[in-house]
Amino acid sequence: MTGTPDSRPVVILADDDEAITSNLAPFLDRSGFTVHVASDGEAALELVERLDPDGCVLDVLMPRADGREVLRRLRAAGRWLPVVLLTQVGESGERAMALDEGADDYLNKPFDPHELVARLRAVLRRARPGRRPLSAAHTLRAGDLRMDRIARRAWIRDAELVLTPKAMLLLDYLLTHPDELLTRDRLLEVLWGFDFPVGTRAVDNRIAELRRALGDDAARPAWIETVAGQGYRFVARVDDAR
C-alpha cells in the first residue's frame, strides 16, 4: 500500500445496491485500493476467478448467491483470500455465523466507511497468501492454549477452560485477530453486535474473566496485553492446528 498504482491492493466490492457501490467504490479508490464492483454473488465469483484479487467485500444479502454462499464457495474451492462480510443483522448468531464460515471480518450496516478501510487494511496485512486464514481454521493453538472453534471449547494443556459463551466468543475473536490493536468499541460490537451507552466496561469484565481462566498476569501478559486508553491486543503467536 505504498500508493503507487502497481502496489494498490485489488479488491472486489459486491453489493446489489447501486447507491452503495457508486459511493463506496470511489471512496475505497481514494483510500488506495483498486476496486471492481459486482452487483450479485455470481458476478463476484466470476471476478475472483478472472482477477485473482487481494480481498473481497461481500454484502450478505444479494441476488444470485448471497454473501455467505459466495464465501462458502470460495473456501470450498481453496481460495483463502481475505473476506469482509457486510452483515445486515446485528444479532449475535449472525456474527458467530459470519466468523464460523471463515469470514476474516464483518461490519454491520450502516458502517463508517473509514472503519471499512481500516478493517480491509488489517485483513490484507494479516493475509497469508495461499494459506488458510486463522478465521477459517477449525482448531487454533497459541502456546499451551488450544481452541476447538467449531465445538467452542478451549483447553490449557489438558485442562478445559470454563468460560461463559460471551468470553468464549471474545477468545475466538482474539485468537483469529492476533497482534492487532482491538479497541473496546470493536470488541463490544463483537460481543453484542452494537454499542452500549457507557458499556465498554462489559469488555473489561470479559477480558478479566479470560485472564483469570488463562492465568494471565495483566502486568506481564503472556496472552492478552492491555493497550492503555485504547483496548487490547492478543500478543501470543497463533497457529492453525489443523
Add this chain to the structure above:
Amino acid sequence: MTGPAPGVLLPRASPARSSLLWALAPLLAGAALAGTLQATLPGQRLYLFASPGLAAGVTGMLGAALVVVVIWVRMRTSAATDAALRRAAAQATQDRLRFLMRLDHELKNPLTAIRAGLANVQLAGAVNGTADALTSVSAQTDRIARLVSDLRKLADLETQPIETAPVDVPGLLREVTDAIGEIPAARDRSIRVSVPQAPWPLPLLDGDRDLLFVAIQNLVANSVKFSSPGDTVEVRASEDGDALLVEVADTGAGIPPDEIGQVWQELARGRAARSLPGTGIGLALVRVIVARHGGRTAIRSREGQGTVVSVRLPVTGRAETAPGVADLRQRRDTPGKTAV
C-alpha cells in the same frame, strides 16, 4: 403507587351475604326454572308439585345443574377471553418487532450510501464555504444512524437469548456510579448509594450482568440529566420478599403528569428533554431488560420535586454463588436469624 387499588372502588356484596346467596343459588335457580315451566306450559299439570319434598329435591338438582353449566360457561368464556388477550398482546409485540426490523433494514442501505458519499466529499476536499454544512450533514447522519441502531438494539434485546450468572448487586451499583462519575454533569450532583448490610447482605441475583448494568446505568444517567447542580441522586437496593428492589431517586425536575404514562415507550421524549441530546430509547431499554429478567418497573414523579424509578427483580433459581460473595451467603444461612 399511592391511593387505593382500583378494585376497592367497586361496590361489592359483603362476604356473608354473598356466600348465603351462593348456597341458595341451586334452589333459587331450580325454583325459577320450575316456575318458568309452570308459566310457559300452563296446560300441563306438573307432577313434581304433588310432593313438596320431591319438588324441593328436583328443583335443587335442576338448579345445581344449571348453576354448574353457568359457571362452566363463564369459566370457558373468561379463559377464552384471557387467551385471546394474550394472543393479541403477543401478536402486537410480534408486529412491532417486525416493523422495527423492516425499518432498520430499509434505512441501513441508504444510510451506508450517504455515509460513503459524505466520506468521498470530505476526501475530495470541501469547496469554499461548504465545510460547515458538510460537518452538520455528517453529524445529522450519525444521529439517524444512532437512532436506527438504538431501535435495532431494542428489538434484539427482546428476542436474543440472555446469559445468566450470579450477579452481586452492590458491586454492580458501585460500577454504575463509577461510570456515572465520568459524566461531567455528575460532578456537581450528590450521588449516594445505599445497600443494606444488616441483618444480612443482599442475595445474589441471577441475570445478565452487562444488561443489568445498562439498565441501572441508564436510570442513574437520567437522574443526572434531569437534575441540576446541587441536586441529590440516590441509588438504593433492598431485599423485598423473593425479589430485589433497586430504586433510583432524584430531587430533579420531575415529570409532568401528562407525560408520565409514556415514559417507557420507545422514542418518547418529554418536553424537558427536547433541548437535551438523546434518542428517547433509554427507559424503553430499561423496561425490556427488566422484563427479560422477569422483573417489573415502576415510576413515581412530582413535577418540580423529583422522580423515583423502582426496579423489582426476582431472586430465583440461584444455582451457584460467585466466589467473592460465598462468605456473605454463609452468614445469611446462620441459624438464629429468621427472615421477617
